[in-house]
Amino acid sequence: MPDEIKYKTIVISDIHIGSKWSHAIEAMEFLKNNRCKKLILNGDIIDGWHLGRNRKRWKHVYNSFLKLLLDKQKDTEIIYIRGNHDDFLDNVVPFEYENISILRDYIYESNGMRFYVFHGDMFDSVTSQIRWMSKLGDKLYSMLLQINRYYNDYRKRHGKEYFSISKIMKDKVKKYVSRFSAFDRNIVNIAHKHNCNGVICGHIHQPDMKYIKDILYINSGDWIESLSVVVEHMDGKWEVLHFGETKKKE
Numbered sequence: 001m002p003d004e005i006k007y008k009t010i011v012i013s014d015i016h017i018g019s020k021w022s023h024a025i026e027a028m029e030f031l032k033n034n035r036c037k038k039l040i041l042n043g044d045i046i047d048g049w050h051l052g053r054n055r056k057r058w059k060h061v062y063n064s065f066l067k068l069l070l071d072k073q074k075d076t077e078i079i080y081i082r083g084n085h086d087d088f089l090d091n092v093v094p095f096e097y098e099n100i101s102i103l104r105d106y107i108y109e110s111n112g113m114r115f116y117v118f119h120g121d122m123f124d125s126v127t128s129q130i131r132w133m134s135k136l137g138d139k140l141y142s143m144l145l146q147i148n149r150y151y152n153d154y155r156k157r158h159g160k161e162y163f164s165i166s167k168i169m170k171d172k173v174k175k176y177v178s179r180f181s182a183f184d185r186n187i188v189n190i191a192h193k194h195n196c197n198g199v200i201c202g203h204i205h206q207p208d209m210k211y212i213k214d215i216l217y218i219n220s221g222d223w224i225e226s227l228s229v230v231v232e233h234m235d236g237k238w239e240v241l242h243f244g245e246t247k248k249k250e
Helices: 024-033 050-053 060-072 087-091 125-129 131-156 165-180 183-193 242-250
Strands: 007-014 036-040 077-081 096-097 098-103 103-110 111-120 197-200 208-212 217-218 228-232 237-244
Touching: 007 024, 007 103, 024 060, 024 242, 036 103, 036 111, 036 197, 050 096, 060 103, 098 103, 098 217, 111 183, 111 217, 183 197, 183 208, 183 217, 208 237, 217 237, 237 242
Parallel strands: 007 036, 036 077, 077 098, 111 197, 197 217
Antiparallel strands: 007 228, 096 098, 103 111, 208 217, 228 237
16 A cells, blocks of 8 residues: 555545446555545445345455455545445444444535535435335346447457447436436535535536536546546645546556
């Protein structure tokens, strides 16, 4: 593990440990090679929905991931925000163990900014109100990922570049849900409610950083397809990083 603390804060979400599509090894590699003062695990780190359907999916590498977190908490504050796929944490929230806290949401203040940090599922009306439809959508997404794998195997054999059918479909569905749920308006309202000028979330698997009216909206993306994180540099500047890009810099 590198000795130098590289970032003030790292926010990572939607690793979905337990799903066959999770890039947990890559997420673990990123966290091993990038130290920070504060690590925010912003929901859906462990995918209880997938593990509940097939407990044999728990692999040795997942134990290694948890061990990494226990090692990191010796000199890094870790905040674990409960997501909808790790809703089994409802039984323990709020919880503190040494330098690890498990919470529903969190207020983070840094460099003159005050951020409301939460997973983001509370604004997804399908996830929060129609649970069976949300789980059906999760299964359909898994089917799309499987089709996507076969399709890109075919493209690779014919010398063509990778093209994600599943990401395009998921983005379209998420955009529709966002409009239906008045996502942008809710982001602004909840930030104002908590006297914040920024919001950090995950859930929709779309890394982003932009202003919505007067609120800085940051989304950390996912480790199913985008393999992205959000980092805060020591000077307070925020940046969206992708795993492939960080590998090139090493």
